[in-house]
Amino acid sequence: MNLNLEKLRSDEGRYLLAIESSCDETAAAVIDRERHVLSNIVATQNELHERFGGVVPEIASRAHLERILPVIDEALRKANVTLAEIGAVAVTTHPGLVGSLLVGLTAAKTLALVLDVPLLAINHIEAHIYACRMAAGRDVFPAVGFVVSGGHSNLYDCRSPVEFELLGSTTDDAAGEAFDKVAQILGLEYPGGPQIEKIGSQGRPDAVNFPRPFLNEERLDFSFSGLKTAVLYAAKGTPGARIQPPPLTPQRVADLAASFQAAAVEVLVGKCEQALRKTGRSTLLVGGGVAANGVFRQSLAEMAHRRNVQLIIAEREHCTDNAAMGALGWELWERGMTSPLDLDVTPGLVRKR
Structure with missing residues (x-):
């Protein structure tokens, strides 16, 4: 990257540079004022964490250090945008892994200082919901927002792109974490979500009647640890039991994967429906x-059709961690919600506004 710039603008930049490093994806994107994504570069770390069956924080932060500058450089090059044309830098500061977040924030602070442009703090969870606005290409608020990932299962009442009220969240494992752990129990590859869907397509979703935690309770919270344990017992037996489960043949694995997926999806969609009813909103993000x-997408569509509500799901390429959803920075910038250069990360924060 060439930082030898003669003149830098701090208030007329046409483009937003967004940086994402909250977990195990190093990402950068360039987005114009109309929310058009000119580039969205993601360097994944799946191969580094696969043998551990999950993300190792120290490995993740070291990989970010190696990749952050090449990823930013590639995002600018692919967008055909120079640093002189960047008007603001948006960066994920919460929630996430502290070491990973700090790598992205340090890069963003440096660029904001050198370029003399605003720094914008992005809430990773809210950015996932803003990805739905990107998919729609128009304003989609107010709405119920739902973020379902490896670290979060959060329902929000979204009054605007920057006004969120937490309605409910997981009390233990997040949904994506449960998918990964169940895949590990069944001997499937990491990351587990795509494998559960792939193998489950060959199984019967009604083969095992797994529990649906909290489904019939009014509170908008989730719990997946019991469901995960039920899969463990169905696959490998209950400790001390005389009767052992059937062997884990390929068909048995497919049936367990399909049955787990059916239970998890029913809970996720059921809670969305409850949130829509509770808030009176007619849009679900x-x-x-x-x-x-x-x-999950098909089940959501069926529920939305039945309730006559508008459903907007993020594009698949914007569901997993990426920087394009950092277009949320435009909403902050246009509202004057900039951050000082002494900004710090807040790894575990889930904000209630």
């Missing part, structure tokens, strides 16, 4: 990695 699951 769904983002996050699990939103790429085809069974």
